[in-house]
Amino acid sequence: MEEYVYIDGKKYRRGYTTGSCASAASKAATHMLLTKKKIDKVNIDTPKGIPLSLVVHNIEAYENKVKCSIEKDGGDDIDATHRMHIYAEATLIDRVNDEDIIVEGGVGVGVVTKKGLSVDVGRPAINPVPMRMINTEVRKIIGENFRDNIGKNKSLRITISAPEGVEIAKKTFNPRLGIVGGISILGTTGIVEPMSDEGWKKSLSIELEMKKSQGLDKIILVPGNHGEEFIKDKLNLDMKYVVRTSNFIGYMLKEAQRIGFKKILMAGHIGKYIKISAGIFNTHSKVADARSEILISNLAMMGAPLEFLKKIESCVTAEGAVEIINNSDYTDFYDLISNKCKYKIDQYLLDEDIDVEVMMFTMDKTLLGKSDKADDLVEVFR
Known part of the structure; x- marks a missing residue:
């Protein structure tokens, strides 16, 4: 990633979104679950076309599930979520609705309670682009033939959480938008452009x-x-x-x-x-x-x-x-x-x-x- 941009002659550092964090954590957790090997970094692609290499934190590895986090970095466009950790837990479960990948929200990820957003009422506040990013990056690990590789009776459940999100959400627009219990997982490009309104x-x-x-x-x-x-x-x-x-x-x-x-x-x-x-x-x-x-x-x-x-x-x-x-x-x-x-x-x-x-x-x-x-x-x- 070109780490800096120039705006009005001044140098500003780019960052990456909660959506990028969620997709990177999901990919890392899935990789460690299936390979049984811990990793220090994970690479993802962003919709903006800028690849990211992010440090993996807080690894918890068990036989049937792995959890880890990615630290959000807003660059020089600091907001309430700057430096918080976005977690993903990857777990193999019994097959659900013939789906390979099931993405859910955990602690600190808000739930949509009002119509009018890009996410249905009752669903976790993970916007469409981050949801696609999570599925795309996880698919790179499990492959197109998940049922043949892993087991025809299994699904992979990804649970996105943000333990600090319950309190941090109070500093955002979420309560006004009818998103309760936590933050939203956002980002249309995966990259935070500094000083952008x-x-x-x-x-x-x-x-x-x-x-x-x-x-x-x-x-x-x-x-x-x-x-x-x-x-x-x-x-x-x-x-x-x-x-x-x-x-x-x-x-x-x-x-x-x-x-x-x-x-x-x-x-x-x-x-x-x-x-x-x-x-x-x-x-x-x-x-x-x-x-x-x-x-x-x-x-x-x-x-x-x-x-x-x-x-x-x-x-x-x-x-x-x-x-x-x-x-x-x-x-x-x-x-x-x-x-x-x-x-x-x-x-x-x-x-x-x-x-x-x-x-x-x-x-x-x-x-x-x-x-x-x-x-x-x-x-x-x-």
Whole structure:
């Protein structure tokens, strides 16, 4: 594997996914079970076309089963599963459903409880690509003629587990996705590309897919915790409608459009939503941070004097600007900005059939402003 990539002129180290770990551990355990010989390393191929040679840990070998682990390495894209161990146990059992290989989930691997994911309800949260990887790598060991080589009345059971997964899952999106009891075994390429937002965005999008599959035709988009608390505590709306966007506002709007939602209520802190009013749809500060300029230009258009605008310019945060605006004659500013957000979103989606309304609040969840028909849309969610 080319261990490093360069992004914006900086050197970052690649890693490998929990799916690669699970397939490598499965292959190693199967090899040791059938050969009765321990190995220190195991080689696998990844869907990205990059081969991996991974160290085998925690070997437990018995007559009819072998268990071992592979340590997850996220490279420089560290997440909650970085450095945890993914285990596989290979066991020969009586033939089941005429299957050569049976893959199951053990301790710390979550179970899917809601529709809308790529894994059926009741099944372990091992995504399709890692599942194929496990089967492919194990097949390399047992061969195509498993019944002739091993015994016509036997199946090979592979149990994937992650003992730390029960606690680590609490730091992931799994509870929101209806995956209970542990982590998911993930990875579409087998390789973790550093500094990539794609995995994060995909997790958010999956939640939208799930809401649609559960029969919802309208959705509430919020950036994160503060938005959720606003919806729950201030608007008293059912949280089943709520999906987070993080900073990926534009991406999630387009996903909601693609999936078929026709009514979208958006609620967020002014620090993020002020950017949307200027057509900025990724609200991370590294992408664009023109909060002060947007505040000043809009207040200037409302007739605010120079000295007032200078006070706004001196504010380090949007919250600081809110304090000044709240003690002025320009409190209509918030509704103006909310309507501008709606206007920019309508332009962005170019879909007259989608009804979008916007609400903005402060850090203490006080409503600041709303688009003209936001209250009407809120009632639709009640």
